[in-house]
Amino acid sequence: MNSSTSNLKPPPKKNGERHTLSPQHELRLEVPSQTNVSVTLISGSAEIFGAELATFTSDPLKQTYLIAGHSKFAIFTWHGCTVDIDVEFGKEVEISYTSDETVANVAFVNTHAQLEAMRDEALMNATSGNGKSTDGPRVLVVGPADCGKTSLVKLLTSYAVKLGRTPLLVDLDTSQNMLCAPGTIAASPITPDSISPLTNASSSSLYPNTTPLVLWNGSTDLSTNPDLYKAQLDKLGQCIDERNHINDENPAEPEQQHILDARSSGIIVNGCGWIEDIGYKLMLHTVKALRINIILVMGHDRLYSMLNSHYNKMREAEMDVDMADILNEETVIPKVIKLPRSGGVVTRDATFRRVSRSQCIKRYFYGESIRNPNSAAVMSNSNPMMPIAGSDPNEKVLDVICPPSTTLIHQYTPTRLEIPFSDLTLYKLSNVSLSSSMLPVSAKQATDPVQLTPMNITATLKHSLLAVCHPNAAEQYDNSGEARDLYLSGISGLVTVDKVDVDREIISLLSPGGSLPSSILLVGDVTWME
Template identity: 45%
Template sequence: MSSSSSTSGIADAAAAANIPPPSDDVSRHTLSPESELRIEIPNGVSCNVYLRFGSAELFGAELPPNDRPLRLTSTKVAIFTWHGCVLDVSNVDKLDILYVSDETDSNVAYVNTHAQLEAMRDEALATMGGGGGDNSNAPPPLNDEEDNGNNKNNNNSNEKFDAPASSRGRGPRVLLCGPADSGKSSLARVLAAYAVKLGRTPILVDIDASQNMLSVPGTLAAVSVTPDMVTAESYGTPSVMGGPSGGAGSMPLVFWYGSQDLTAHPDLYKAQLSRLGNAIDERLSGDADANASGIIVNTSGMIEDAGYQYLLHAIDAFRINVVLVLGHDRLYSMLGTHIKKTFEEEDSSSAPSSSKRRRPKLIKLPRSGGVSERDPSFRRSSRSRCIRRYFYGDVIAQQQARSSSSATDGSAPAASMAPRHQFSPCLIEASFTDVRLHRLTNVSLSASLLPISAKQSTDPIQLETIPSSEISTRYQHAMLAVCHPGAVERYEESGVARYLYVSGVAGFVVVERVDADSGTMSLLSPCAGSLPSFHLLVGDVFWME
């Protein structure tokens, strides 16, 4: 069937469904099967997309039905249809780009990849004896509890990983890599969405600290994907999750790297990758279905030098068994050579075969023609919106009772819909002496700068506690990570800094104001009440409304 004849087929079917004509400021698009509408919305502009007929998806998430428009703001997306659809788009005069493309071979390649991952999931369950495994004990949450300090991978970022003795029953552990703007995050969303639609619960991991789709910039994060996360509304934003708990059923595990620059703290970055990998192993070890569902790791666009080394480290840290390379032959070739060499050496070693790792599959995928480059100012504003969404959530319509005085016709008060933010952030006043601001550094510090209880160690990452006399307006607008009370307790007992830097954080605050005269600071917090702890990790991420 040619594209135009299939388009007319959809148009005929849509006409038979009696769709009302579009209003003046709306453009209508009839999409043939396996085509997509690409939309680029500039900063500060929004549009509504209405699905008038058929079905369509945004990075794998189903579009809401006709009566509920999908609102998109300052973003670049593609709305794809497998079977054809009719879409109405509002505010078209303000959009940068809006066109339909049937060059969607990459989408077909992505769904084929998903099918291969599904086969691995089925195989993993079958290996465990027909599925289900022993789930009699509730699976442990995705958390960062230390394993009594015996885990060799926790601390030293330079050590080499060993895979667990057996990979029996292990589902796909996918790593997506490629240059910046090659479509990695979009594909990660697609693969997670398709898996969730089939009842899987993959863990989505984002190790791109420059712009993390699961948390604020400056973080590494992982979350067990639940159906409520996979909506066109959240998939149409730069961060899939919003708010302190992600706004979804499942709590993300978030590490504070503290910078958008991945070259700033290589040891810290690698240590956090290692710990995240171990935390995920612990989470999956008690849950056969989750283990079979596997993990999907999105990486940064850094693929040269340190970036390449990070990819190799991530492959080890997350026991990756599938590497997807998007649109970059050279990276594909380099990884192929590395994997071949490493695993040939391992295969020929005298280690018992049960302790040998499985060679990861390396798959090259095309970059979608729709993926567009984001210039630095677009990226900056995306990052800022992620942070804003963390504190304020999305704008939602809330039912409001109309007061009786406003009902001029004497009828009973009726309800009206008023837009409001999902969360109500508040300001917390703290004195300089109440807070403990810690800065992570690569440099080995003199003992005088360390907390009294801290032991100077050979750890390449050190924690510097900023004396209250040095707190100044330079911290105004700084984003701070709030340490978990449990991590603080372990740190204070042991003086070991890694209890703070390789622990999931409780959340984030932003320093709204520093008043050096009164020795106080105002912290913007996403929710009312005191903070879980006043041990706060400083980085170099700043945010101003």
């Protein structure tokens, strides 16, 4: 052996396997925390909740997806594929198996086809001027926790975007939000730049390249302040309608055509998992506030029956002349459709949810964990293009090693701010709604049921997540003193309290975007410890 050969380092060990999937099969994976996997599509076609995996290229990083741990996802193929799953060395995935129980996937794609027909009809109505509705499908996905709502929302959104639509994604789940951190509700148009297998695979990734409208609810538990949630739903519906407003005087202008496309694309709403008692009432309020015309119920017969019964009574009431004043022309009675649960749906325990929320907040400040761009992809052979034993000698594939977690870097670097107590004003949203028994007969509460309670800065705020009010909202509040000017306005962003120095009266904040745009912050009950 010559000296040059003896000095070469041995190739790194692989820790994974290759899977060959038949048509309409899926590979289901559960990856634990502190473990990364890389997914590489070798041949065929496959998708993760509707987001297609890149086909073979000469650049290993463009066809290999590094997926962070603490996630549960499935790789589905319509026509068959071969995919490599590599785990960082010394670790392993919790669950990995192939399933042919994919009847739900067929039901989902059929649902997407029906929504596309509604979009085509809405666009045709808009261009023909026949006076019919130009609204595309306004879809609300509902069901109990752990029934696959979020997965279906991702899939329907991805399918719509692939066909050139720009649907508005609305996430009403304050426990874990796809567009922002926990404790918020948000809405954003989705474009091709926002769709990625990485985002769809992780339970705590945020949609990239979006500029969502975010309203601060301040809690992961909607029962703490349902009046606040209802008011924010009404505001969100108003903002969506204003966004889709067509100028009748100049309907042919280019910007008007853009609005027509957005309006016909519709909205896709991810509902919360609370379907009992007040949760059910909030669901009905969501349908009214957002003018939902399609409700997709995920595998829950009782909820499907309750909703069907409720809206059938409303249809019967339309025929009653005495009900004309209650059901005005703008009232939308939605169609309720029941869909089967996917066989890959799994129950998430309290620990999994807590870790997912923590990772979601971390991604808000630091972004995704990515490969260091200053270091090349690690190959298991000095020649990056190498044949696989037993395969066609002319077939070349990549053999990329999943990097260990310790070698990854974050996309962003947040800023630490030290601000005197006197420069900030903190408020907490409180519910002061009175029961009907405490009010005079036939009287309604005159004051706003949501009030602002001033908060002193104390050591108990450490690790709290705070919402930074938009400068325009802060100015309006200074002039009016109305609490709704703050809690019904989109926030500028979020910060977290890193340290509170009571002696020096200095608070240290972690900010994703430098200095604060306003001095008014809203406090909730969401905390995060890095």
